[in-house]
Amino acid sequence: MILTIARHELRRLFLSPLAWIILAVVEFILAWMFLQHVESFVAIQSQLLGMNGEYGVTEVVATPLFGNAAVVLLLVVPLVSMRLVTEERRNKTLPLLFSAPLSMTEIVLGKYLGLYSFLLVQLLLIAFMPLSLLAGGGLDFGLLASSLLGLALLLAGFAAVGLFMSTLTQHQTIAAVSTFGVLLFFWLLDWARTGVGGGALPYLSLLNHTEPFLKGVFDTRDVVYHVLFVATFLALSVRRLDMDRVGG
Amino acid sequence: MTRETLLQVEGLSRFYGPLQAVRNISFEVRQGEVLGFLGPNGAGKTTTMQMLTGNLAPSQGRITVAGHDLLEAPRAAKAAIGYLPEQPPVYRDLTVDEYLDYCAALNRIERSKRRGAREAAKNKCGLTEVGRRLIGNLSKGYQQRVGIAQAIIHLPPVIILDEPTAGLDPIQIREIRHLVRELGKEHSVILSTHILPEVQSVCNHVQIINKGELVLNVSSDDLAQRMQSSVLTLRFRNTPELAAIAKLTGVRNVETAEGGSVRVYHEPSADPTEALVRLSVEQNWGLAALIPQRATLEDIFLELTREDIAHPEAARHTGAPAPLEAEHRGQA
Numbered sequence: 183m184i185l186t187i188a189r190h191e192l193r194r195l196f197l198s199p200l201a202w203i204i205l206a207v208v209e210f211i212l213a214w215m216f217l218q219h220v221e222s223f224v225a226i227q228s229q230l231l232g233m234n235g236e237y238g239v240t241e242v243v244a245t246p247l248f249g250n251a252a253v254v255l256l257l258v259v260p261l262v263s264m265r266l267v268t269e270e271r272r273n274k275t276l277p278l279l280f281s282a283p284l285s286m287t288e289i290v291l292g293k294y295l296g297l298y299s300f301l302l303v304q305l306l307l308i309a310f311m312p313l314s315l316l317a318g319g320g321l322d323f324g325l326l327a328s329s330l331l332g333l334a335l336l337l338a339g340f341a342a343v344g345l346f347m348s349t350l351t352q353h354q355t356i357a358a359v360s361t362f363g364v365l366l367f368f369w370l371l372d373w374a375r376t377g378v379g380g381g382a383l384p385y386l387s388l389l390n391h392t393e394p395f396l397k398g399v400f401d402t403r404d405v406v407y408h409v410l411f412v413a414t415f416l417a418l419s420v421r422r423l424d425m426d427r428v429g430g
Numbered sequence: 431m432t433r434e435t436l437l438q439v440e441g442l443s444r445f446y447g448p449l450q451a452v453r454n455i456s457f458e459v460r461q462g463e464v465l466g467f468l469g470p471n472g473a474g475k476t477t478t479m480q481m482l483t484g485n486l487a488p489s490q491g492r493i494t495v496a497g498h499d500l501l502e503a504p505r506a507a508k509a510a511i512g513y514l515p516e517q518p519p520v521y522r523d524l525t526v527d528e529y530l531d532y533c534a535a536l537n538r539i540e541r542s543k544r545r546g547a548r549e550a551a552k553n554k555c556g557l558t559e560v561g562r563r564l565i566g567n568l569s570k571g572y573q574q575r576v577g578i579a580q581a582i583i584h585l586p587p588v589i590i591l592d593e594p595t596a597g598l599d600p601i602q603i604r605e606i607r608h609l610v611r612e613l614g615k616e617h618s619v620i621l622s623t624h625i626l627p628e629v630q631s632v633c634n635h636v637q638i639i640n641k642g643e644l645v646l647n648v649s650s651d652d653l654a655q656r657m658q659s660s661v662l663t664l665r666f667r668n669t670p671e672l673a674a675i676a677k678l679t680g681v682r683n684v685e686t687a688e689g690g691s692v693r694v695y696h697e698p699s700a701d702p703t704e705a706l707v708r709l710s711v712e713q714n715w716g717l718a719a720l721i722p723q724r725a726t727l728e729d730i731f732l733e734l735t736r737e738d739i740a741h742p743e744a745a746r747h748t749g750a751p752a753p754l755e756a757e758h759r760g761q762a
Contacts, residue, residue, distance in 0.1 A: 190532050281484055
C-alpha cells in the first residue's frame with residue numbers, strides 16, 4: 183500500500199516538467215564542477231605520484247564533487263518536496279487518501295518514499311560522473327561507497343524535512359522557503375562552536391554527521407543520527423496530517 | 431426481507447473551537463436507501479459527511495459502518511465507504527484510467543481484479559469513451575463523474591456524495607440523478623444537496639439539517655403525505671359568498687387573497703372541489719379558475735429551517751414563497 187502511493191508520487195513527479203528540469207540542471211551544474219575537479223587533478227597529478235599514493239583520483243575528484251552535490255541538493259530538494267502535500271491540500275484531493283482504508287502513517291511513508299526515490303535517481307545520475315573515470319583508471323570503491331551512503335542518508339533527511347514543511351501549508355513557495363531555511367539552519371548549526379549549547383548544537387548539525395562519510399569514515403553513530411532525524415520529521419508529518427482530522 | 435442497517439450514527443457532534451457545527455445527530459441508513467441530506471449552506475451537511483467518511487474526527491458520538499466502528503476499526507469501516515467530496519478529488523495530470531487504477535489500488539482491490547473494477551465503474555458512470563483522456567481536459571460534468579466512479583470503484587455498501595450535481599448543466603444534472611438512482615438499487619446512498627427537486631426525484635428518505643441540528647427525518651412516503659395538506663385557489667367573475675364556501679364539508683378556512691382570488695384550505699382527506707364547482711354554478715358566481723396547490727418540499731424546508739422571517743440564507747436558497755406557512759405550523 184505504501185508502495186502504491188510511492189509509485190503514484192514518483193510518477194506524478196515525472197509527469198511535471200519540474201522533475202526533469204531539476205534533474206537536468208543539477209546534472210549540468212555538477213558536471214561543470216566535475217570537469218573543474220578533473221582538470222585540477224590533471225594539473226597536480228605528477229605531485230600526487232610523489233606522495234606515495236596517499237591521494238588518488240577519488241579523493242581529488244569524487245570527494246569534492248560529492249561535497250558540492252550536498253550543497254546543490256540543499257538548494258534543490260525544497261523545490262521538489264514543496265508540492266508533496268501542499269498541492270493535494272490546494273486541489274482538495276486529500277479526502278481521497280483520508281477516506282481510503284489507509285492509516286496516516288502509510289500515507290506519509292508512501293509520499294516520503296516517492297520523493298526519496300526521485301532523489302535517489304538524482305544521486306545515481308551524480309554517481310555516474312566519478313564512475314565514468316573508470317574508463318581511464320581505478321577508483322577507491324570503499325571511499326566512493328561511503329560517500330554515496332553519506333549523501334543518501336543526507337538526502338533522506340532533506341526529504342523528511344521537505345515533507346513535513348509541505349504538510350504545514352497550502353502554499354508551495356512557503357513550503358519551499360521554510361524547508362530551505364530549516365535545512366540550512368541544520369547545516370549551519372556547526373558554526374555554533376562556542377557559547378550557547380556548549381557543543382551540543384554542532385552535534386546536531388547535519389554537516390557534522392555527513393562529512394565523515396565523505397572522508398570515508400563509516401560511523402554507526404552518524405547513521406543513527408540520520409535515521410533519528412528522518413524518523414522525527416516523519417513522525418511530525420503524521421501528527422500534522424492527523425491534526426487535519428482532529429483540529430480545525 | 432429485513433434490510434440491514436449499513437450506517438448508524440449516534441449522538442454525533444462536532445465543534446470548531448467554540449462553534450458547534452453539528453449538534454447531537456443520530457440516524458440510520460439501511461440497505462438500498464437513498465437518503466437525501468438537505469439543508470441551507472453552512473448547516474453542517476459537509477461537516478457531517480466529512481465525519482462519516484473519516485476525514486474529520488467527531489467531537490462526540492459514534493459512527494458504525496457495515497458493523498465496523500469508524501474510530502475503532504477505521505480501515506474496515508472506510509473500506510465500506512465510497513466518498514465524493516464537494517470538489518471531486520481528482521489529479522488533473524492523470525488520465526481517467528490511470529486515476530481509477532490508483533483509486534482501485536488505494537482501496538485494496540487485488541491487482542488481478544483492478545482492471546475489471548475500473549471498467550465496471552467507468553461503465554456505470556458513462557466514462558468508457560474518455561478513459562485515455564487527461565482529467566484536467568475533461569468538462570466539469572465528466573470530472574464529477576470521475577469523482578463518482580472513484581467513490582464506487584470498490585463497490586462499497588455505503589456511498590456518500592456531497593452535492594454531486596453542484597455546478598452542472600441541466601442535462602448533466604439529469605444524468606447524474608439517473609446514476610444516483612441506479613446506484614441506490616445496489617448500494618446505500620447518502621446525498622447532500624440544497625436543491626429540493628433533487629431530493630424529490632431521487633431519494634426515498636429525507637433528512638433536513640439546520641444549524642447543525644436534525645430537524646426532519648422522514649421517508650419520502652411520509653413526506654408526500656405531509657405535502658398533501660392542500661389548498662385551492664379560486665377566481666370568480668362575480669363576488670362569491672365566503673360564508674357559503676366555509677360551510678362545505680372538509681373546508682377549514684377561507685380567505686381572500688390578492689387580486690380578488692379566494693383561497694380555500696381544506697382537510698387532505700376531503701377534497702371539496704366538486705362541491706365548490708356545483709355551488710358556484712348554482713349561485714352563478716362565474717368560476718374562472720380553480721388551481722389545486724400542494725405544499726411543496728420547499729414549503730416544508732423553508733418552514734423548518736426558518737427561525738424568523740428575516741433569515742436570509744434559507745429564503746435565498748429556496749427562493750419560493752411560503753403560502754402554506756400557517757397550515758404547516760398547525761400540522762407540525
